[in-house]
């Protein structure tokens with residue numbers, strides 16, 4: 001067991017790593033958004049960073065580079081990382097080797113790497129004489145990394161369904177209106193889009209609303225190219241809508257089977273899907289059980305605040321304990 005002060009330092013270090021990752025959740029697909037933070041021996045935060053884009057440096061490398069830039073490299077004692085440092089040379093060098101070559105004496109991490117190609121980082125660090133402590137703030141790290149862990153386990157994207165409803169359960173806006181929920185709920189919906197690698201919808205929604213499906217109420221990740229999959233068995237969605245969606249940057253697919261859409265998106269490296277659809281497609285998803293998180297936004301009474309309810313589907317693999325789920329932690333912050 002670590003002594004109290006060491007345990008407290010570990011938690012503080014991991015909290016900084018989680019905080020660094022939070023704005024970037026969803027940005028690095030098909031990679032996980034990993035956060036890292038470097039501390040001096042007397043517990044001062046030296047630098048923190050997140051892995052922001054596949055093919056670019058991992059969080060550990062960014063943090064060490066930032067310490068070098070600030071002339072602090074020799075002071076780095078403890079490195080906290082939400083995911084075990086990788087042990088393989090891919091598009092970037094193995095993080096375990098980078099750490100061994102640095103001044104780092106202690107590594108704390110949250111979750112072991114489930115990717116067999118990348119695993120083994122902790123063992124390699126220990127063999128090099130670095131003190132390694134795993135499973136620090138494990139549930140918070142599992143929550144941040146859940147879409148990646150789910151995809152690793154199942155080959156499928158994590159499916160989040162978002163529904164807005166009136167008090168009576170109605171889902172259709174008034175004629176001429178696009179929505180009936182309040183601005184905080186609209187911001188929430190755009191945070192959900194920002195995190196997702198794909199939007200899945202039905203032809204009925206396209207024909208009724210011609211939705212843009214872009215992220216507008218907060219800055220988007222500029223590098224992310226989202227998929228838009230439209231279930232349209234009868235081919236009712238006009239070609240000009242599809243062309244305009246492509247022009248907005250979407251990789252567009254028209255499909256007739258939700259399960260097939262999920263497999264295709266999983267194979268394309270999409271870690272999380274957001275379903276934004278009308279009652280027809282939602283009823284069939286509900287009946288099939290092919291969802292992981294169901295978020296229902298209910299319009300407030302008499303201009304009062306909307307209510308947000310989250311339900312997790314426990315019949316699928318759930319990487320984290322349900323009690324650790326908080327929507328604000330799950331989504332990139334506004």
Ligand SMILES: NC(=O)c1ccc[n+]([C@@H]2O[C@H](COP(=O)([O-])OP(=O)(O)OC[C@H]3O[C@@H](n4cnc5c(N)ncnc54)[C@H](OP(=O)(O)O)[C@@H]3O)[C@@H](O)[C@H]2O)c1
Pocket residue numbers: 162163164165170171172173201202203204205206208209231232233234235236255256257258276277278279280281282284285
């Ligand atoms: N409040 C909200 O959260 C919200 C969100 C989105 C939309 N809406 C509203 O919902 C209304 C549209 O509702 P809707 O029920 O017509 O639209 P929808 O559910 O978005 O789309 C329905 C179409 O999706 C296809 N589909 C449904 N289930 C399928 C399945 N299992 N496999 C393959 N294809 C499937 C069908 O296409 P085929 O007919 O070709 O078979 C069906 O006609 C609009 O007024 C819109 O404003 C509300």
